[in-house]
Each structure stands twice: as structure tokens, then as C-alpha cells.
Amino acid sequence: MIRNLPALPLALATLLTLALPLPAQAQSRGDAPPTELAQTNPREAGSSAHFRVIERFPGSDSLPPQIPSIAPTSPFAPIIEDVERNNWASAHRDLQNPELRPLLNDDASLRFLAATVAMEAGHPDQTRAILNELDPARDLPVLADYASLLKARAALATEDAHTATLAAAAIAPESLLYPDALILLAEALQKAGQPEDRQRAIEVLDLFLNAYPRHAQAAAAREQLATLLEATHPGRAAELYLNIRQQRPLSQAATRATRQLRTLDAHLTDAQRRLLDDTTPERALTLARARFDLHQSEHVISQLNTALERWPEDAPQRCEALYLIGRSHTKLRQHSAGTPVYNRILEHCADTEWELRALYLGGRGRWNAGDRRGALTLFERIWQTYADHSYADDAMYFAARILRSEDRPDEARDRLTAQLQRYPEGDMAKDAHWLLLREYFDRDDFQAVIDHVDNLDKTGEDDLYTKGRLHYFRARALLQAGRNDEAAQAFIKVTRDHPMSYYALLSFNQLARLQGSTEGLDICATVGPACEELLPANLQAAPVELPDELERDAGFQKASRLLTLGLTSLARRELTALRTRHANTPSTLWALASLLDAAHAYPISHDLARRHIHGWMDAYPTQTTRRHWSIAYPTPFKDTLTRYAEQRGLSPAIIYAIMREESGFNPRIESWANARGLLQLIEPTARRIAQRDGLEDFSFDLLFDPTLNIRLGSAYMRELASQTSAHPALIIAGYNGGFGNVSTWLKDFGNEDLDLFVENIPYGQTRDYTKRVLMSFWIYSYLYGDARVPTLSFTLPPP
Structure with missing residues (x-):
């Protein structure tokens, strides 16, 4: 037991901690603090x-x-840069410089930094020594709770449970560190080893789990509490271990929980023993769901196919298992392999939620696999059987697209018309309107385009990819009908109504074409007043x-x-x-x-x-809002990016536009497909580009280095540029969909103008990506580059 506490007995200190009110967010939501904003160190993108x-x-x-910052000339600048990158050993080594001692002694914040670095570098004794000379409440009131938590961690690491308890108990419930403090307090009390301390640890852990049941450390708290309860309350310990197995089935904590549950077998109920049986359908589904969420698709397919062979035919879990198998094939784009799985769901799971999902995903799978008639059959079942579901208008729209691809325009038009009559407010209505316009363009029936848009009360265009689309193509129809003055006014209206949008970018370029010239980088000079008014130069x-x-x-x-x-x-x-x-x-x-x-x-x-x-973003940048735009579209890594942009003959704007979309400027990010870094390169592409760029000793981990990632990502863009006549839209589409696909699309419909070509891209993800990144390319060009409106060639290069 911890003894000889100064002033405040341990029992009272602990009970006071337990009696403190829950923080506001725990009282109102019974949950953990809000989700984190970013996945890794946010300042890494600007550490240069x-x-x-x-x-x-x-x-x-x-x-x-400004948030105060350490001057670049300060001896602490390289240390802080190491800290930003979690290079703790390097930062700790530099902090041992005797010349820094006077500076550390004069600044409590820097001493706290040194204590943190020592702890993260594996030197808790040094952390304690630094903090023992610091009175957080007096010397560092702003970070007093952080200093107390750090002191508790260091004390616990050096087996001083007494100090750890006092430091953790000092953190108030109002602090965001309170949940962490409770965990440390419980651990310190447990290490004290006496029965009364163990009981207080149980009370602390109960408090934590009641207040923060979904906290990141909840599983660890449950495991710790279960360990304490095994001897006195084995039934409750078993419940906690089973909860860990259910909530974190693939974790090491679940493995340990399983081991402990087997030692408690005599205290388990029959129901609990069944939950411990890994061969049951319930457990197989729990594991499969976890693996599915982690994108372990092959494992899901293998595991559940094996399990299904053992399950009884009437097992209620069978339908969900088949659905997870089918979805895993879909994730892997194994559409032909997924078809028989969805068929089994339709055969055995009629009148369940799984039937509708199988109709929808099975229809899309058949469509992707080239079985258009099979897809039509499944889509028709959706709008006939589930007419009130949100999938119904999707199914009608997909059917129309299939009919159109089979050169059955009249049937496609009838299907779209029926869709709009039945679901005029549906989320696919805007796409149905567009597909009707697309058919009119195919027939050169430009008046039908104009009439269709003019007869709409509202277009339903409510997202980044469709705002302004119908009115842009109405203007285009006027242009193709030879009504140039009306077309110019219509394009100007699109630019005014949809600021800095993809369709405004197209409209400005169309206005330049009407003037007979799109020469130079900035077409504002050609467009004239319409551009000058909306996009003033020298905007401060x-x-x-x-x-x-x-x-x-x-x-x-x-x-x-x-x-x-x-x-x-x-x-x-x-x-x-x-x-x-x-x-x-x-x-x-x-x-x-x-x-x-x-x-x-x-x-x-x-x-x-x-x-x-x-x-x-509903208005163009002004003097008042220009700063807002530069915040939303920043320019980190300027030295590196501009250097490689110049070497590759690329606009910095296109690299920034792709970087913003790919990583959100987080150099440490990794996607579920193992794409890494600022420009999200996968290993095969990165290795090939590294070899071509003369980079020796390449390793996949180096993609987290911003400089190397920009070097290889820009080299890949240069390769795409050389294959696409440096057309921005094709570089962007190729970066997302691959040049092989772009080449195929150029062969299939590259004779179309740029605007129609983009709308024809068959992959929805790539189509939307191209629009979104072209919009960002424009914004970067305006905010930082030489072009208030960059030129886009509507004539595409040959494949």
C-alpha cells in the first residue's frame, strides 16, 4: 500500500477523484472525446x-x-522539427548539448518539451528529474495538466506508484486528459499491490468505462478491470473478456481474453461458453466483419466459404455470410466470381434485407462483368419489388445507361422519363436529366436540349460534380445551334451562378473560344470584362x-x-x-x-x-475572403514542389491540386490499398518510376518522406503528360484511373470534345475525381500562378 502521503491521505485523494463530476462531454454523450482531425502530425506538412x-x-x-513559433535561427529549431516528425532519439541527443542548459532553465515550456522528449526516447528517469524541478501550477499553468500526466507516466515507468497516483489524481475532470489520467491512476493503484488499493483501482476503472465506453483505451481498461475481478467476481470478469472478444476480435487483447476465459471455465454459463466457441456462426461472422472492415477481402472469402460448409442449411447467419463474401469479391473487382454468390442470396434469402442488397450489388456486378441483360433483370426487380427504396431510382437510371450502351435509345429515353415521373426528387434525377440531354446531343437536337432545361423548375444539381452542368450544356447547345450571342450570355450566367466550379471553368474557356483565341496561359485577357469583374488581378x-x-x-x-x-x-x-x-x-x-x-x-x-x-465557396474570392481560399488551398513544401515542377515542365498548380485530393497534405498517410505519402503512390508504380528517375536504394518506407514522394509523384505526372500531350484533364484522369484506361477511352470516344469526354468516363470515381481536381487546378492557378483562368483544350490528342 502507498504510505506517508503528504497532507492528503491516499484514500481521500482517490475518493475525491471518484467523486468529481464527469466532464461535460461524458455527461451528455457517455462517449470518448471527439474524433481526431488528422491521422498524423499536422505540422509535418510545413516543417521546412x-x-x-x-x-x-x-x-x-x-x-x-500567428501562433508563436520558435525562430528558425534558434538552437531549438532542429529539435522541434525532430519532435514534429517523432524523431525522439535525435531530439533527445541534441537536447544533451550543455550550451542549451541555460536556455532550458529560463523557459518552463522548453523544460516541459525536454521532459516529453526524454520520456518518448525511453528515459523516464530523466523526465522525472526535469519535472521535479518544475511546479506546473506556478511555472506552466497553461500546460499544468499535460505536465501532471507526463509526471504520472514517468513515475509509473520507474515503479513509483505513490508519485504516479498523486500526479494522475491532480488532473481535473474538465481536462481532455482526464480519461488518460483515470487509466494511469488505476494502473498506479494496482501496482501499489494492497487490497484496498486494488479495490480503488476497480472503482476508478468502473468510473472510466461508465463515462467513456467507446474510448480508444476502453478495451485496455476492460482487460485491466477483468484481471482485477477474476478472483472475486469471475462472472463479471468473464463478461468483460467476452466484450473484448466481441468488440476487438482481431486484437492481441482478444487473444489474451480468450486465454483467460478458458481458465475461468468453471464459472462460465452455457451461453458464455457458446460465445467462446470459435466454430459457431456468430463468432465466424464477428471475425469476418472485422476483417471486412480492414479490407482483408481474400481472408473473408476463404474463412466464410469454409465456415459455410459446416453450418446447417437453416443457419440465420448464412445470408449475411454470403453477402460479406459477395461484397469482398466486389471490393476485389472480381465481378464474375461475385455473381454466383449474389445468386445464392437471391435464392435462399428472399424477403430479407439481404435480397435487396444482392439485387443491387449483383446487378452492378453483372453489368461490370459484361452481362448487361442479367443486370437489367436484377435492376428491374428492384424498382418493381422495392419501389419505395432509395435504390429504385438508381436501378432505373442504371437500366437506362445499359439500354443506351446497347444502342436502344428509345427504350433508354422511356426508362429515364419513367424514372423522373416516379422519382422527380430522387438523388439520381439530376443524372437522368443529363442522360436525356446527352441523347439529344447525339442526335444534334440542340433545341431539345434548350427546351428540356428551360422547362425545369429546378435541376436537382446539388453536389460538386453536377452544379451548373445542365445550364452549361444548354449554353453549349445554343453554341452548336449557331446562336453565339445567346450562348455567350448563357456561359456568362454559368460563371456567375457557380463560382470557381468545374462548369464555370469550362464556361470561361468556351467564352474564350467564342472570341476566337485561347492562346497563352491566362484566357482572362481574351474573355474580357466577364472575367475581369469576377476574377480581379492583384487581389489582396x-x-x-x-x-x-x-x-x-x-x-x-x-x-x-x-x-x-x-x-x-x-x-x-x-x-x-x-x-x-x-x-x-x-x-x-x-x-x-x-x-x-x-x-x-x-x-x-x-x-x-x-x-x-x-x-x-458560393462566391468568387474577394479581398474579404481571399484568405479563406488560401487556407483551404495551401501551398506546403514550396521549395521542393516548385523545383520538381520546373524540372518536369509541370505547373505547380496541377501537383498541388492532385496532392490536396490524394493526401490532404499529410505526408504520413497510407490508404487501405497501401498507397503512401503526399501523392499516394503504390509500391509497383513507385519502384518503376524510381528506377527510371535514377533513384538508387529505393525502399517503400521512403514514400513517407515528402521530398522523395514529390520527386516520384511529379515524375509519374511527367510520364502521364508525355503520353497525353500534357493535357491537364488527361493527366488527372490518368493519375486516378491509369493511363491504360485513358488510352482506351481516347480510342473509344476521344473524338468528343473535352466536356463530353469527361462525362463519358465510365468509372464514376475517376469521372468525379477529374472534375474535382480540375477545379482545384483552376483555384491554385488563380491564387498562386500565372493564370486567373487556365486554358483547357477542348480537342483531345489522338490515342
Whole structure:
């Protein structure tokens, strides 16, 4: 038992901790703190201190509010850069420099940084020595809770349960670190070893699990609590172990839980023993669901096919198992292999939720496998049997596309007309309208295009990929009908109604074509007043003001200090909570985003603008909003990116546009398909490009290095450019869909103009990606490049 506590007995300290009210988020939601904003260190994307500004008007933007930062000339600058990259050993080595001692002694924040580095580098004794000379409440009040938690961790690592308990108990429930403190407190009490301490540890863990049942450490807490309860309450311990097996079936914790459950066999009920049986359908499905979520598709197929052979024919889990097998084949694009699986669902699972899913996915699978008639049959069953389901209008639209591909235009038109009559507000209505227009274009019936759009009360175009589409093609129909003046006015209307959109970009280029010239990088000079009014040159940005509300927020003060020290992984939780607290105040969110942008926390700052502040893209950039656009479309890694852009003969705008889409400027990100880094390169492509670019000793892990990733990603773009006459749309489509597909599409319908070619791309993901990234390419060109509106050739190169 821990003894001789100064002033406050342990029992009282622990009970006071237990009696403290739950933090607000736990009281209201019974859940963990908000989801993290980014997957890795947010400042990594801006850690270089040697950027070369590539903005068109350098120095014209007013300086935004700043989060304090260490000067590049400071001896701590390289240490903080190491901290940002989690290079703890290097940072710790540099901190041993005797010349830094006076600076550390004079700055409590730097001492806290040194203590954190020592802990992460595996030197908890040094962490304790540093923190023993620091009074957090007096010397570092902003980060007092972080210092206390660090002290508890270090004490626990050096077997000092007494100090660990006191430090963990000092953290208030209002702190975002409170859940972590409870876990450490329970562990420290358990290590104390006396019965009364173990009982208090149980109480602490109960408090934690009641308040934070879905916290990231909940499984560890359950395991710890179950271990403590085995001797006195084996039934409850078994329930906790079974919960771990259910919630984290593929984890090491589940393996340990299984082992402990077998030692508790005498205390298990029959129902619990059944849950422990790995051969049951219930357990097989639990494992399969977990593997499916982790994209272990081959394993799901193998595991469940084997399991199905053992299950009784009437097992209620059979339909879901078949569905997971079918979906796994679909994920792997094994459409022919998936067809018999979906057929089995349709045969054995009629009148269940699985039937509808099998009709939908089976229809799409047959379509992808080339069985159009089979797909039509399944789609028809959807709108006839499940007429009120959201899949019904999808099925009618898909059927129309198939009929159109089979050169059955009259039947396709009838199907689309029926779809719009039955589901005028459906989410596929906008696509049905477009497909009707597409047929009119095929017949050169331009008046039908104009009449169709003019007769619509609303288009239903409500997303990034369709806003302005119908009115753009109405303008195009006027142009092809020889009504040039009307077409020009119609294109101008699209540019005004849909600022900085894909269809506005096309419209500006069409206006330039009407003037008879698209020469040069910037077509604004050709378009004239319509462009000059909406996209003024030399646009300066007004600074984003820092509201008093944000500046006074304790979480903001904590996050600012942590960012200054390079401890972005710690700052992330505070930043997430800030975003949640101020979600309904755009001005405060903009101030936060601006500060994060100034601190080079680009994955977080641009994501705030991109996903959590709404409506700002409904107008062109102005002096008031120009800063908003630069936050949402930042330019990290300027030195490296501009150097390789120049070497490759590429516009920096296209590299930035693809980077924003691929990684959100997070250099450490990895996709489920194992694409890595800023430009999301997969290993085969990266190795091939590395060899061609003369890079020796390439390894896959190097793709997390920003410089190397930009080098290889830009080389791949240069390869695509050489294959596509450097057409931006084709480079973008090739980056997502592969040049082999682009080459096929050029052969199949490359005689079409650019706008129709993009609409014809058969892969929805690549079609939308091309529109989205072309829009970003325009925005980057306007904000930082030489072209307020970049030129797009409507005539595509030969395959």
C-alpha cells in the first residue's frame, strides 16, 4: 500500500477523484472525446523553414494572426522539427548539448518539451528529474495538466506508484486528459499491490468505462478491470473478456481474453461458453466483419466459404455470410466470381434485407462483368419489388445507361422519363436529366436540349460534380445551334451562378473560344470584362481577425503552446475540441484555421475550411475572403514542389491540386490499398518510376518522406503528360484511373470534345475525381500562378 502521503491521505485523494463530476462531454454523450482531425502530425506538412514563395503577388497578403513559433535561427529549431516528425532519439541527443542548459532553465515550456522528449526516447528517469524541478501550477499553468500526466507516466515507468497516483489524481475532470489520467491512476493503484488499493483501482476503472465506453483505451481498461475481478467476481470478469472478444476480435487483447476465459471455465454459463466457441456462426461472422472492415477481402472469402460448409442449411447467419463474401469479391473487382454468390442470396434469402442488397450489388456486378441483360433483370426487380427504396431510382437510371450502351435509345429515353415521373426528387434525377440531354446531343437536337432545361423548375444539381452542368450544356447547345450571342450570355450566367466550379471553368474557356483565341496561359485577357469583374488581378487579402472568444479559450491557449513546441500529436485533441465548441461560429473557425495555417498545420487547417465551414465557396474570392481560399488551398513544401515542377515542365498548380485530393497534405498517410505519402503512390508504380528517375536504394518506407514522394509523384505526372500531350484533364484522369484506361477511352470516344469526354468516363470515381481536381487546378492557378483562368483544350490528342 502507498504510505506517508503528504497532507492528503491516499484514500481521500482517490475518493475525491471518484467523486468529481464527469466532464461535460461524458455527461451528455457517455462517449470518448471527439474524433481526431488528422491521422498524423499536422505540422509535418510545413516543417521546412526554407519555403520559397511562389504566389503571384508575393507580400501582397496581410499577415494573419500567428501562433508563436520558435525562430528558425534558434538552437531549438532542429529539435522541434525532430519532435514534429517523432524523431525522439535525435531530439533527445541534441537536447544533451550543455550550451542549451541555460536556455532550458529560463523557459518552463522548453523544460516541459525536454521532459516529453526524454520520456518518448525511453528515459523516464530523466523526465522525472526535469519535472521535479518544475511546479506546473506556478511555472506552466497553461500546460499544468499535460505536465501532471507526463509526471504520472514517468513515475509509473520507474515503479513509483505513490508519485504516479498523486500526479494522475491532480488532473481535473474538465481536462481532455482526464480519461488518460483515470487509466494511469488505476494502473498506479494496482501496482501499489494492497487490497484496498486494488479495490480503488476497480472503482476508478468502473468510473472510466461508465463515462467513456467507446474510448480508444476502453478495451485496455476492460482487460485491466477483468484481471482485477477474476478472483472475486469471475462472472463479471468473464463478461468483460467476452466484450473484448466481441468488440476487438482481431486484437492481441482478444487473444489474451480468450486465454483467460478458458481458465475461468468453471464459472462460465452455457451461453458464455457458446460465445467462446470459435466454430459457431456468430463468432465466424464477428471475425469476418472485422476483417471486412480492414479490407482483408481474400481472408473473408476463404474463412466464410469454409465456415459455410459446416453450418446447417437453416443457419440465420448464412445470408449475411454470403453477402460479406459477395461484397469482398466486389471490393476485389472480381465481378464474375461475385455473381454466383449474389445468386445464392437471391435464392435462399428472399424477403430479407439481404435480397435487396444482392439485387443491387449483383446487378452492378453483372453489368461490370459484361452481362448487361442479367443486370437489367436484377435492376428491374428492384424498382418493381422495392419501389419505395432509395435504390429504385438508381436501378432505373442504371437500366437506362445499359439500354443506351446497347444502342436502344428509345427504350433508354422511356426508362429515364419513367424514372423522373416516379422519382422527380430522387438523388439520381439530376443524372437522368443529363442522360436525356446527352441523347439529344447525339442526335444534334440542340433545341431539345434548350427546351428540356428551360422547362425545369429546378435541376436537382446539388453536389460538386453536377452544379451548373445542365445550364452549361444548354449554353453549349445554343453554341452548336449557331446562336453565339445567346450562348455567350448563357456561359456568362454559368460563371456567375457557380463560382470557381468545374462548369464555370469550362464556361470561361468556351467564352474564350467564342472570341476566337485561347492562346497563352491566362484566357482572362481574351474573355474580357466577364472575367475581369469576377476574377480581379492583384487581389489582396484582408487579415482574419482573432476573436476574443477564441483567444480566451483555455483549449486554444493549450493548443497554441503545444504547437509552438512541435507537440502536434498532443495539440490535436485540443484542436478537435475547439472545433466542436465553436462549430456554429464560422468567424471563430476561420480564425482558428488561419492560425493553424500560419503554424503550417495544413492537414488540419485546410480540412477545417474544406469540411467544417460551409457556404464560403458560393462566391468568387474577394479581398474579404481571399484568405479563406488560401487556407483551404495551401501551398506546403514550396521549395521542393516548385523545383520538381520546373524540372518536369509541370505547373505547380496541377501537383498541388492532385496532392490536396490524394493526401490532404499529410505526408504520413497510407490508404487501405497501401498507397503512401503526399501523392499516394503504390509500391509497383513507385519502384518503376524510381528506377527510371535514377533513384538508387529505393525502399517503400521512403514514400513517407515528402521530398522523395514529390520527386516520384511529379515524375509519374511527367510520364502521364508525355503520353497525353500534357493535357491537364488527361493527366488527372490518368493519375486516378491509369493511363491504360485513358488510352482506351481516347480510342473509344476521344473524338468528343473535352466536356463530353469527361462525362463519358465510365468509372464514376475517376469521372468525379477529374472534375474535382480540375477545379482545384483552376483555384491554385488563380491564387498562386500565372493564370486567373487556365486554358483547357477542348480537342483531345489522338490515342
